[in-house]
Amino acid sequence: MRILALVKRVPAPGARINITEDEQHVDDKNLGHAISPHEECGVEAAVQLIEQYGGDATVMSMGADVSEEQLRAAVSVGISKMVLVPTNGSPKDPQATASALVAAIRELEEQDGVFDLIIFGNESADQGGFQVGIRVAHELGRAMVNGIKGLEIPDGQDGSGDGHIVARREVDAGFEVYELPLPACVGVKEGINLPRYPTMKGRLASKKAELVSLAVEADADAHANGRQAQTRLKSPPETATETVILGDGVDAAPAVVDLLEELGVL
Amino acid sequence: MSAVLVVIEHDRGHVPEATLEALTSARSIAGGLGLPVHAAAMGEGAEMVASQVGEYGAEVIHHLTSPNLGDYNPEAWGQALVGCVSSESPAVVMASGTDRGNELMAQLAARAGLPFVANCVDVAPDVSSMTRSQWGGALHEEATLDAEIKLISMAPHTVEASPGPAAGRVDEIAVDVDDSLVRSVIRDRVVLSEGITLSTAPVVVSGGRAVGSEEAFAPLEALAEELGGKVGCSRAVTNNGWRPHADQVGQTGTRIAPTIYIATGISGATQHWVGAMGSKNILAINTDPEANMVTKAGWAVIADLHEMVPAITEEVKRRKG
Ligand SMILES: Cc1cc2nc3c(=O)[nH]c(=O)nc-3n(C[C@H](O)[C@H](O)[C@H](O)COP(=O)(O)OP(=O)(O)OC[C@H]3O[C@@H](n4cnc5c(N)ncnc54)[C@H](O)[C@@H]3O)c2cc1C
Numbered sequence: 001m002r003i004l005a006l007v008k009r010v011p012a013p014g015a016r017i018n019i020t021e022d023e024q025h026v027d028d029k030n031l032g033h034a035i036s037p038h039e040e041c042g043v044e045a046a047v048q049l050i051e052q053y054g055g056d057a058t059v060m061s062m063g064a065d066v067s068e069e070q071l072r073a074a075v076s077v078g079i080s081k082m083v084l085v086p087t088n089g090s091p092k093d094p095q096a097t098a099s100a101l102v103a104a105i106r107e108l109e110e111q112d113g114v115f116d117l118i119i120f121g122n123e124s125a126d127q128g129g130f131q132v133g134i135r136v137a138h139e140l141g142r143a144m145v146n147g148i149k150g151l152e153i154p155d156g157q158d159g160s161g162d163g164h165i166v167a168r169r170e171v172d173a174g175f176e177v178y179e180l181p182l183p184a185c186v187g188v189k190e191g192i193n194l195p196r197y198p199t200m201k202g203r204l205a206s207k208k209a210e211l212v213s214l215a216v217e218a219d220a221d222a223h224a225n226g227r228q229a230q231t232r233l234k235s236p237p238e239t240a241t242e243t244v245i246l247g248d249g250v251d252a253a254p255a256v257v258d259l260l261e262e263l264g265v266l
Numbered sequence: 267m268s269a270v271l272v273v274i275e276h277d278r279g280h281v282p283e284a285t286l287e288a289l290t291s292a293r294s295i296a297g298g299l300g301l302p303v304h305a306a307a308m309g310e311g312a313e314m315v316a317s318q319v320g321e322y323g324a325e326v327i328h329h330l331t332s333p334n335l336g337d338y339n340p341e342a343w344g345q346a347l348v349g350c351v352s353s354e355s356p357a358v359v360m361a362s363g364t365d366r367g368n369e370l371m372a373q374l375a376a377r378a379g380l381p382f383v384a385n386c387v388d389v390a391p392d393v394s395s396m397t398r399s400q401w402g403g404a405l406h407e408e409a410t411l412d413a414e415i416k417l418i419s420m421a422p423h424t425v426e427a428s429p430g431p432a433a434g435r436v437d438e439i440a441v442d443v444d445d446s447l448v449r450s451v452i453r454d455r456v457v458l459s460e461g462i463t464l465s466t467a468p469v470v471v472s473g474g475r476a477v478g479s480e481e482a483f484a485p486l487e488a489l490a491e492e493l494g495g496k497v498g499c500s501r502a503v504t505n506n507g508w509r510p511h512a513d514q515v516g517q518t519g520t521r522i523a524p525t526i527y528i529a530t531g532i533s534g535a536t537q538h539w540v541g542a543m544g545s546k547n548i549l550a551i552n553t554d555p556e557a558n559m560v561t562k563a564g565w566a567v568i569a570d571l572h573e574m575v576p577a578i579t580e581e582v583k584r585r586k587g
Pocket residue numbers: 010011012013014034036037125473474475476499500501502503514515516517518519520530531532533534535536537538541551552553554557569570571572
């Protein structure tokens with residue numbers, strides 16, 4: 001099975017998301033960075049499928065050079081190849097991102113063959129456009145379902161060639177089950193699995209792995225029918241709350257239960 | 267005729283609240299543009315949605331038909347929308363920013379080569395600029411949208427659904443849906459009947475990293491049970507494998523709206539807060555009076571959760587007698 005997982009480097013903000021002075025970016029000067037959580041689970045899903053059915057998995061990110069950190073993190077948990085599609089760092093709109101990723105995927109597939117499965121996140125954690133994966137899949141002519149929380153290869157198949165993949169999507173009262181012909185694309189959600197931590201051996205391997213940099217030409221037609229553009233970022237209006245401190249320590253228990261009674265939940 | 271077209275994301279004829287919200291938003295956008303609201307529905311059960319959709323303001327309901335439209339299928343439904351958009355030339359196409367709403371809008375956008383702005387919280391009268399949510403609502407982006415046909419989704423709960431009856435005339439449109447797209451249809455459903463869930467529970471008792479282990483959630487379970495509620499948690503907890511991901515509250519977990527959210531040993535990172543902020547009341551239990559969860563909550567107790575949670579349970583039991 002050949003699998004591609006698409007990931008994005010995002011800052012990991014805490015109590016507040018600060019914005020840079022030009023109002024264009026999250027101020028990440030003092031922040032750690034991570035793979036977007038849904039996509040981190042996409043990486044784990046790729047590794048699990050390869051462990052079970054053989055083959056190889058590639059991770060790809062489009063972003064600034066520092067995204068190498070997240071690509072190496074993916075390699076440290078079992079992905080074999082990593083590809084960076086470099087950008088100059090300015091925020092890209094979903095149409096531009098998708099067309100660049102399509103160009104990069106076509107190039108990788110020309111070199112080494114078609115990816116049986118391309119795994120996206122349901123949405124990126126920062127921009128959350130809910131569309132890059134769907135645009136890429138359509139451009140490649142492949143089946144795509146978003147919001148996936150379970151992936152299985154049907155019995156007797158090995159996840160390659162003209163087989164299928166069963167994809168489960170969580171809804172209020174249970175699951176919807178899709179069966180997509182391969183090659184296919186899916187957008188996965190956190191919870192599909194519990195990503196593993198890297199082993200010492202994995203860490204060492206990730207340090208030695210080769211980073212493939214794949215620059216692609218911008219597609220002049222990406223915005224033929226229009227575009228969206230970010231003007232500025234801002235903090236959402238906050239409703240100021242006065243916190244009522246019900247007490248310190250266990251002596252506050254009666255006050256808490258008074259509150260529960262008042263709210264009618266007791 | 268130009269209109270504001272609302273995508274009806276029904277499930278076998280059942281129209282979710284989110285779609286009624288989208289229709290409600292569409293009425294005010296259409297009012298600003300001086301256009302009528304139309305709706306597009308397709309697939310299994312589409313013939314059942316008309317009266318409800320008319321009740322919420324659709325002048326016309328385009329019922330899209332094709333032998334290849336059945337149960338929900340994002341690719342086939344997305345292509346059907348392309349057919350509707352090319353025959354009706356709406357000024358705006360919109361949906362609610364739910365899983366299905368965003369997925370259908372993205373499918374339409376990809377197939378029509380149009381931009382699509384997801385999860386708007388505020389839209390300019392001419393729909394050429396908007397504010398949309400990023401980071402699950404923890405950050406807002408002001409954006410411009412330049413396109414002949416404007417595709418947007420509204421973040422869920424931006425407005426409260428309210429009726430505004432209109433003619434609700436049904437108009438059938440036969441659309442082309444390629445045979446090849448039947449591949450993405452729902453084949454089967456697994457129903458898990460669980461009773462109350464995290465998103466519907468009136469009380470959620472949640473634990474964070476400070477709980478410390480899987481076993482240490484037992485006192486939280488006990489309190490939740492006394493109150494007829496559910497146990498939730500932070501991502502630090504699911505990452506450690508102490509609770510299943512289904513219990514996670516937040517940006518990449520569940521958004522909850524209980525009568526009271528009791529958050530114990532949770533710092534209140536923005537990505538957790540966006541899942542909790544819909545709660546009607548929040549009680550934070552934390553040893554740190556400066557923790558974000560404490561300063562943002564309406565109520566707080568400064569205490570060690572390991573002592574506090576059992577003490578509350580005891581008091582509840584005592585009063586119940
Ligand atoms: C893109 C992205 C998406 C994310 N999505 C989510 C999400 O959906 N949900 C989510 O929860 N997180 C999410 N996170 C993670 C989030 O940023 C935080 O890391 C996480 O919420 C922290 O969990 P916590 O509050 O349990 O732990 P901590 O931040 O470590 O907080 C522990 C708290 O416990 C208090 N404490 C310590 N001892 C005690 C005691 N004995 N009694 C009482 N209090 C005590 C401390 O004062 C502190 O406030 C996401 C992160 C990213 C980058």
